[in-house]
Amino acid sequence: MATAKLTIDLAALCRNWQALDVMTQCETAAVVKADGYGLGASRVARALANAGARRFFVAAAEEASAVREAVGTGPEINVFSGHMAGDTDMIADLGLTPMINSLDQLLRHVEALPGHAFGIQLDTGMNRLGMEPAEWSAVRSIAEDQNPSLIMSHLACADEPDHPMNAQQLQLFRDMTQGLQTPRSLAATGGILLGSEYHFDVTRPGVGLYGGFPFRDAEPVANVSIPVIQCRDVQAGETVGYSNTWTATRPSRVATISAGYADGLIRAMGASLDLFYGSRACPAIGRISMDMIGVDVTDLGEDPDAFDILTKDQTVDTLAAAAGTIGYEILTSLGARYTRRYV
Numbered sequence: 001m002a003t004a005k006l007t008i009d010l011a012a013l014c015r016n017w018q019a020l021d022v023m024t025q026c027e028t029a030a031v032v033k034a035d036g037y038g039l040g041a042s043r044v045a046r047a048l049a050n051a052g053a054r055r056f057f058v059a060a061a062e063e064a065s066a067v068r069e070a071v072g073t074g075p076e077i078n079v080f081s082g083h084m085a086g087d088t089d090m091i092a093d094l095g096l097t098p099m100i101n102s103l104d105q106l107l108r109h110v111e112a113l114p115g116h117a118f119g120i121q122l123d124t125g126m127n128r129l130g131m132e133p134a135e136w137s138a139v140r141s142i143a144e145d146q147n148p149s150l151i152m153s154h155l156a157c158a159d160e161p162d163h164p165m166n167a168q169q170l171q172l173f174r175d176m177t178q179g180l181q182t183p184r185s186l187a188a189t190g191g192i193l194l195g196s197e198y199h200f201d202v203t204r205p206g207v208g209l210y211g212g213f214p215f216r217d218a219e220p221v222a223n224v225s226i227p228v229i230q231c232r233d234v235q236a237g238e239t240v241g242y243s244n245t246w247t248a249t250r251p252s253r254v255a256t257i258s259a260g261y262a263d264g265l266i267r268a269m270g271a272s273l274d275l276f277y278g279s280r281a282c283p284a285i286g287r288i289s290m291d292m293i294g295v296d297v298t299d300l301g302e303d304p305d306a307f308d309i310l311t312k313d314q315t316v317d318t319l320a321a322a323a324g325t326i327g328y329e330i331l332t333s334l335g336a337r338y339t340r341r342y343v
């Protein structure tokens with residue numbers, strides 16, 4: 001079998017959730033958008049529900065059906081994009097709680113589904129989703145009469161603890177929600193780490209659950225093992241891969257492994273990528289192809305059957321840095337070709 005294996009450690013995922021949960025006095029939800037950050041929303045949500053999570057967040061109503069099926073009717077599923085045209089049946093049938101982003105969405109919601117649960121999303125400066133202060137002042141009393149179940153906003157710079165934006169957004173969120181009886185939520189993973197004033201009633205961690213920065217103490221959740229298809233000897237002066245970007249400077253042994261940029265091993269990682277045989281690192285050489293990568297195994301002294309890529313020394317964040325991106329993008333790019341195994 002040539003497909004690479006993606007092993008997802010659900011016990012580590014749950015320990016990460018618990019570790020973030022004990023940092024606060026409030027409810028810890030779980031963000032499972034984008035198919036659980038690429039790791040499989042139904043398996044992830046079911047494991048977290050068993051570990052105690054009672055509330056999940058998805059980006060779009062379409063993402064919620066797998067989650068509802070996985071967790072049953074008890075837990076609340078909140079939808080960041082709110083109540084979009086065409087969502088009414090899904091919201092009703094799956095029992096979703098849209099996070100309403102505008103007066104238009106509020107009207108759509110109360111007209112289509114009077115009495116159905118909803119939350120409110122406020123914009124405190126990120127200018128992405130939610131009602132701005134002026135719109136909220138106009139809508140607030142109407143919204144309050146309809147009993148929203150949660151009111152939230154999102155921090156733009158929470159992974160930079162010293163950024164002045166954090167305190168600004170905190171103050172505005174407090175001002176905009178003062179006197180409300182509704183439970184409040186401001187913190188994602190980064191916000192949890194900023195300290196208790198950011199916690200309010202519900203936190204919404206995502207990336208930290210899956211082992212990524214800014215939760216530095218997170219346990220790795222994803223492990224990738226890539227089979228070796230073939231090994232060969234390469235003479236000094238010969239080249240490996242597209243565009244001849246690597247030339248052997250000595251007689252070398254080169255392994256060709258079965259994964260590439262179509263598997264989320266972004267081409268820009270290039271030569272910064274290490275492949276691990278046990279604890280021994282071998283460098284990727286030449287261009288990363290769609291389905292294959294060359295590995296210099298000369299110094300190993302043997303031909304391995306497979307390599308790992310995610311280890312304590314090479315995390316999703318190390319790989320992200322090598323590709324000029326963030327761990328979130330590495331996780332969500334891992335793609336569908338892997339043989340997935342949950343442990």
Ligand SMILES: *Cc1c(COP(=O)(O)O)cnc(C)c1O
Pocket residue numbers: 031033080153154187188189190204205206207208
């Ligand atoms: C993605 C997202 C989260 C989770 O953020 P992490 O940084 O992954 O913890 C929380 N809230 C909102 C609004 C989001 O879009």
